[in-house]
Amino acid sequence: MNSLIPLLVAAPLAGAALLLLGGRVLDRFGHWLGTLAAALSFAFGLVLFFDMLGRPADDRAVHVKLFSWIPVAGFRADAAFQLDQLSITFVLLITGVGTLIHLYSVGYMAHDERRRRFFGYLNLFLAAMLILVLADNYLLLYVGWEGVGLASYLLIGFWQHKPSAATAAKKAFLVNRVGDVGLSIAIMLMFTQFGDFSFAGVFENAPQASQGKLTAIGLMLLLAACGKSAQVPLQSWLGDAMEGPTPVSALIHAATMVTAGVYLITRSHAVFDLAPDAQTAVVCVGAVTLIFGAVVGCAKDDIKKALAGSTMSQIGYMVLAAGLGPIGYVFAIMHLVTHGFFKAGLFLGAGSVMHGMDDEVNMRHYGGLRKYMPITFVTFALGYLAIIGFPFLSGYFSKDKIIEAAFAKGGTEGWILGLVTLVGAAVTAFYMTRVMLLTFFGQKRWRPTADTSGSAAGEERMPHPHESPASMTVPMILLAFGSVFAGGLFTLNSSFLRWLEPVTGHSEGHSPLPSGVVTGLTIACMLAGVGVSYLMYGRGEVPVVPPIGSPLTRAARRDLLQDDFNHAVLVRPGSALAAALVYFDIKGLDGFVNGLAATIGGVSSRLRRVQNGYVRSYALSMFGGTLVLVATTLLMRSA
């Protein structure tokens, strides 16, 4: 059975290799090949899952060593996998949602001449993401970690002819690299502390290390998580990443890859549990990002960017929960899974809308679409109800648990976190209602777009929205099922809690408020958010040209000035430094060394002579000189 674990990775990896290296022969059915590879991996995952269910809770983790990867004295890095309750949860999410999104892409990318390559990249992403969650040590995790970064880079920049896409791809990779440095420093710290960086070795020995060292490791892991999961201060790439095709946004930049930071923190709970300062930092990052993303989400008119802000914010919830320690780990992962369903569903819905609206992304140019795209409308609405935490849908259960856990943290900290998460819930309801109203309700505000297809190319035409083909709607319907039922299923008998507890541990904490009160407050906040949003966008005419807005709105439209900040603090001084160094290298250093050489050997006059055309004679005399030297030494042999 364990031999299936490598196959989880091998299937999409083989798919990627075939699709990227195989020639145009594969153009006709390559997309099905890629979908098959994803489905195969999902099937393996299911088999392994049921096999694991059949074993007792303390005997569910399985290790498979493939080979010794980097054997150097004192350094052991294996290519080895570990499958336990936490990793199989991710495996099923990644391959399950992944398969659906492959299927969706068959329709969505039908008219793209490079569709085969797109599926190759998607398969590559699946393989890398599976390595990330299956690795049994941090270095192999790092391979998956940067591997998904590469896939993300390739897919954000899939439409490379668009300069904005190419720039966004580069930015995503670079910002992630900053985070990756955190991961590599964390691994180096582990190595100096334990001589090892396997999960088993580090977690077993963590109690022996000093708290300071563990805090340092924790903070470096947090830096890595910030990069991958678009948390403040490394959040700036996610909005731009929406340049990628929408299935990519759904799979990578909503459901799976961006949640890898939460996985990393939860996986490393043995380190964080012993480093309270690092945990506090995690909680702060989560809380700040939760609000940051929500505020950005309120101001965006681009449907995908509004959803991206929402993703940041929801991952902020998860990071916050993970920072709470054993009170929150399970709920962080639970929200991660339910979010995977409803956010993927929302993105696919957005893609379907764009598909029907000639790739228009501005919600101010939508309106009244519910009549034209009924399936998209219903599935999107279910995702919407799930994310705002409408009672008894998925998000209701998972988010409510996080808010309860935040209060249960206890003390002033608990109150602050509890209130932040409540405010977040209200703002979430506000911006999601806004998206819903602007897109599907109200007046039609459609605008003609340049027609790039057919005989009338170049002419403007009005969009005529239509429902998307079955290959796109079926995945949306299936994800809607997840959005509706997953949370309830997980909460029934605390099944999710009991499933993950052996891996992450769990404690209840001491909430100052009874759980019923927290739930009541959450629902009240949600209703308030919906209400305010309805008053602003549901009743009157929505202006097609956005009003100037308050300074906060304007800042939020510019992602709360994150790019302006990065530009002023990093980019501009950085390019100035590079330019100055280029000058210094030629005029300063080179001049200095040349000058030095000149004083030593009178070189400069020779240099000048040489440049005046004596190259050949000079070199030939050199050659002659060497010959004489060699000949002399050879002759000396007889002496």
Added chain:
Amino acid sequence: MSALLTATCAVPAAGAVLTAALPAGSSESRRRATKAVALTVSAATLALAGLVAAQFKTGGPRYQLTEQHAWIRSFGISFSLGVDGIGAVLLLLTAVLVPLVMLASWHDPTPGTGDSVTGAPAPEGQTFESKRRTQAFFALILAVEAMVIVSFLATDVFLFYVFFEAMLIPLYFLIGGFGDRAGGPESDRQRSYAAVKFLLYNLLGGLVMLAAVIGLYVVAQGQGFGTFDLQTLTGAIADGKLVINTNAERALFLGFFFAFAVKAPLWPLHTWLPNAMGEATAGTAVLITAVVDKVGTFAMLRFCLGLFPDASRFFAPAILVLSVIGIVYGALLAVGQKDIKRLVAYASISHFGFIILGIFAMTSQGQSGATLYMVNHGISTALLMLVAGFLISRRGSRLIADFGGVQKVAPVLAGTFLVGGLATLSLPGLAPFVSEFLVLVGTFTRYPALGIVATLGIVLAALYVLVLYQRTMTGPVKPQVAGMADLKARELLVAVPLIALTLVFGVYPKPLTDLVNPAVADTLSQVHKTDPAPAHPVAVPAGGETK
């Protein structure tokens, strides 16, 4: 005593002479015959190098397949060769790269012929008359290969010195005589300047080293070791039979190190490299940075550490600081470049910083990593630079700004270029990641602060590589690149083996580490250094456990 090592040196040397002596002529058939001969010789050398590696026993003594032939008896100089694990992997690297460089440079000596797309006919007044250009170019490459191989195999200090110096001559002619003619009207003048600069820098280093070589002999002879034999000298030094007083040892160390640091090159002695790599053909640039410069770092590991252990430890902190400066400085300069080939050159300077960092951190991980780094940097830079050469020859310009949207018209070229770039930025899964991480870990365990600063190089590498790719390959197709052809079969034949190697050694570097580890352990014992122990070591179970 087998003569395998001598044969491995002699075949390319004889091939160089043969190629040079082939009948001259500007007809295509003459040229093709010349190239076929040279390529065959380099393939034979590769076969011999493979044989050397196959015969090398990882459990055996450090130097194997040793040979010794008397040369200058009165000074204890002999023609003695021997291969250790470090030399073996670098021998293999050289033998693999040279045929690929030849294939990639197929039309470089005579632009405007064959299927080379652009390039003006050779201007008058060349160093080599046009009828002999092809012979000269390929003979010089083989000559460089022969001399580099002797340097990797020499176990006699003087023998090493002679070839370390002598390889400057063919390289000088390669740089000065053959360029890509993509540097504008100033091209020829720039190229002679680059060639002379290369020569003077390295000659100066060599002269200082010569003085140190003689000094070493004088000191050793005074204590009854009148020999240049490396193993005798290092053995006597390790056993305390040969004692060099502290100041003399430091002076001698600096003499050797200076020469190697110019060649490697270490900041701030690097300024010849961007000129040389920028002006030479892409093939020559690869020869310089991927092969010849490795002799410098290789020699630090073998000669500086082995002969002057105390001085090596004394100077290590200063050298480490220079290396880290080089890593960041080279990377920042790469970010600021407008010329593709100069960008790769500065990236190499950054990477050489990593190699020297790994050597002088004096840990198993650092030095094994540094040795792997030499190999992996060779492969990845060859890939990036040779594909860049294909790109440049199509457009007749080296300026990044002259390109744009290439991936639309030449997707395979863009794809291979991207793989080369990703290898250069040390993407996990590709070979350079393994070595870079080992160097960083090996540095961090002893010098945490330096290790952390060095990680800046990782971020900057992503910046210069991705900006280069973005500006040349993505975006709207520029009119000047609209008709650009994709890679041809010959060019694919160059790129594919290099891509395969980066993948194989990224996933399974064990064949290399098995060769390198024992030699590194021996080097560390020579300098009396042991790895810092982990604070709370994990009990490592014997063997791989599978539950």
